[in-house]
Amino acid sequence: MTAAVEVRTIVKRFGNFTAVDGISFSVTPGEVFGLLGPNGAGKSTLIRMMVTLLPPTSGTALINGFDVAKQADQVRRSIGVIPQAMTTDLELSVEENLLIFAKLYGVSREKRARLIPELLAAVELTQWADKPVKNLSGGMRRRVEIARGLVHEPRVFFLDEPTTGLDPVSRTAVWDMLRKIKAERDLTVLVTTHYMDEADKLCDRIAIVDHGKLVALDSPEALKASIPGRAAEDTTLDDVFVHYTGHALRDALQAPSAMDSPFMIRRS
């Protein structure tokens, strides 16, 4: 069986800085795969290479058997992506957002008519379908994005920190819906998160990335058992995280973001 995601010694350098340093792993179809790591560890760069947003410096990744560098178009057709930034149009309604993306993916009219109501029901937004996204709460907006990411029935779903900034109730709701959708559709999920409890409960396997390198990869249970000197049942994934990534604060300079410009119109 072809792996849903197969990453082969992938490297990304920005000038002298190596953001991702020769990472390899594979994700089997139907798996929920968690990507953990401290801020600036290279998670987002890694996921951006897998979804064709960034070209790898060397190495490659195969998504559903397609090469991200050579077959970018086939990769894009077969994946759903929720980037870290809010990419939903606030002025448009929930349904319009889904409709535009369905068209961008070339989904046929008949399929759109069936899929959009189905997805809105799955994320429990049917009654808000005609409301502008700007009137929705943060958790609802995330659910719009989830529905939007699935509007072309992708086989692999990439989510970059889908629950960051949400309250615990909204986080739970997002995950419940993701689980339900995954069960109904033949979907492989690759997700990055900062919340260890989420990763523990939901991921089949977890990869911990630090300084651009893969430092651990296993099921949550096996990872907990791997910490020396502690009983697995007393160990949390937080302990695992600290064990593999260390205690030191990662103070580092970063490139200025356009989002930080005083002229950025923030419409949140």
Place this chain on the structure above:
Amino acid sequence: MQRTLAIVEREMRRFRRSPLLIVMSMIFPLAQLVVLGYAFGGNVKHLRLAVVDQDRGVPAVRIRELANAVSSGAHTIDLLDYTDSGVALSALRNGNVNGVLLIPPGFSRRTLQGNAPRVALVSDNTDNFVFASLGATMNSVVAAFNEPQTEARIATKAGLDIVEIYPYVPYIQYLLPGSITMSIFMMVMIGGGIIFIDDKARGLHEGYLVTPVTKLELIAGFNLSGTIKAFMAGAVITVLGSYIAGVPNPLDPLRLVRTFLVVGVTAFALISLMFLLMVRVTDPLAPRAMFGLLNTVLYFPSGAVYPQQGFPGWMHAIAAVDPFTYAVHAFKSLLLKNTGFDAIAGDLLYLTVFSAVAMTAATLLFKRTL
């Protein structure tokens, strides 16, 4: 094509829900048209002229009377009598009067002797328009003074007859072509450039880039939607502005079709220019900072407010490549002279070539990845 249309659909749906953007991009050019049109359009009137008559002879009185005729007729000047030239000159320096007409002692005697009689106009030249008006008015007064009392039955001097081939064009009409071009530019900058960069900075473009949309479809979508928005702004200002400026027959269908063609081609040329400038920009400050500079560099050299014949060489060079120049020329031809297609063909050709070059360069610079 479907994907390009999806991008256009998205932009247009958003546009419809931003009434503030629509209103703002139209109010500025209209306000400019009205304010500049009336501020610069009128003739200078009621300039204060001090008259110091140190002669008091009959010819001096005649000069005084001729000036009085202008004062009560065209109202270009208001006369104020001063007895002391020193007081009059200090009033001039203090800005209480705009000029001093000095009729020196002996003016009458010299006039009757035919011995080079002279009067002096001491004038404040810090304001060129006032200075020129006052000079011209007093020249005509002196010319009238020199006319013989009895006219010859057959004129012996050559005369010039001036024929105006178009109806009188008030300054506000002269400004209208620039205002239409400005409204297109405003929409290109606000509805195109600023939204494009803000969307990019917010990460909205990432949403596009992970879909199978191609580079060409993406660029075509952005440009087509920008052109439609800018066309709408230009078309509305063409009609509204024509009424405000009093263009005769503003809804003449044939002219309207030609004008809208120029609006469309101009919109595409300016969107292409904007896209070329913004294709690699990520900071939302950049389009806002560029706005004022571009506005000045494109608008003023175009001949929209002042004839290009008065420009120095380096400004002629800017005007020659400035797309505004050709748009303004085409709009002037259509709105002020109601010309046919021949008069605007060259402008349309330049704007089309300009768009093609700018768009090709922008496409080459556009990155399909982050």
